[in-house]
Amino acid sequence: MSFIFNWALGVVLVLLLLTVFLWSAKNRRKPVQKKLQTPVFQEEFAEEAAFPVSQSETTPKISKHPIQEIPWNYGIDRLVLMVRDPNWIYAYWEITATKQEEFSCQFGAEAWSTSRPVLRVYDVTGLEYFNGYNANDYLDISINDFTDNWHIEVDRPNSSFCVDVGRVMPDGRFITILRSNIVKTPSVSISNLLDEEWMWIEGIYRSITKLHIGSSPMITEEIGQDMGIIPLGISSPGRPDKEV
Structure with missing residues (x-):
């Protein structure tokens, strides 16, 4: 009797365990699968890098010693002659309004407008003193009223020169306004002086x-x-x- 009872009890336990297993398997919830959302790409714009600027950098600095430009004129009547090389000399000059008024007062109100400007180049080689009339020879170069410098080709090495800036009157007279210093061009040959x-x-x-x-x-x-x-x-x- 005890054997039959134990077998029946074992069968009941097996059925009970099977019932519990089937019930738990039926009611087990399936895992919820979350749908992945496709990321939305937003358009981005690069911004220029902006660095903070101090107020001192934006404010213009005023120098205590402002740079002064070289003036075109100095208000001085002068004619300067320089040597460039054995064949060329260079002249620059300035004629003030006062000098022009003096010319008009001496030769007439229309003298300046009716005359023409000329650069006269004198060869004064070998002269101890030049008075404006004893030059070896001279060359006239026509210029305009706005010219204030000129490169002069003399083509005479080892020679002395002087230049006048003046006006040629309608009757052919030459009136000197300014006279330069005297310069001497160098020689193009080898010096014959030996030490x-x-x-x-x-x-x-x-x-x-x-x-x-x-x-x-x-x-x-x-x-x-x-x-x-x-x-x-x-x-x-x-x-x-x-x-x-």
Whole structure:
């Protein structure tokens, strides 16, 4: 009897466990699957980088010493002549309103407007004094009333020049308004002046010491001093004074 009872009890327990398992499997909730949302891309605009600017940087700085522009005129009547090279000279000038009024007062109210401006270039080579009439020759260059400088081709190396700025009257007279300084153009040939003093000292050294070029100048000077030819204390080549 006990065997039958135990078997029946085991069957009941198995059925009970099976019933509980089936019930829990039926009522088990399925996991809720969340639908992924597609991200929405928004259009972005790059902004320019803006750095804070201090008020001192935006405010213009006023210098204590403002830069002054070079004036076109200085209010001085002058004519300056300079040498550019052996064949060219350069002149610049300024004629003030006062000078023009003086010209009009002397030659008439219409003299300035009826005359024409001219640059007269004088060759004064070899003259001890130039008075405006004793030049070797001259050249006239027509200019206008607004010209204040001119490059002049003289093509005469080793020559002296002077320039006048003036007006040529209707009757052909030339009236000088300004006169320049005198300049001399350089020579284009090699100078024929030789430094004989250096050549003389070199000859003395070679004849006395019989040393070749490249020998110590201190040794050469010492030997020359011992022989009584080169004076003591001399720092540069020079001809010794002759005894009277």
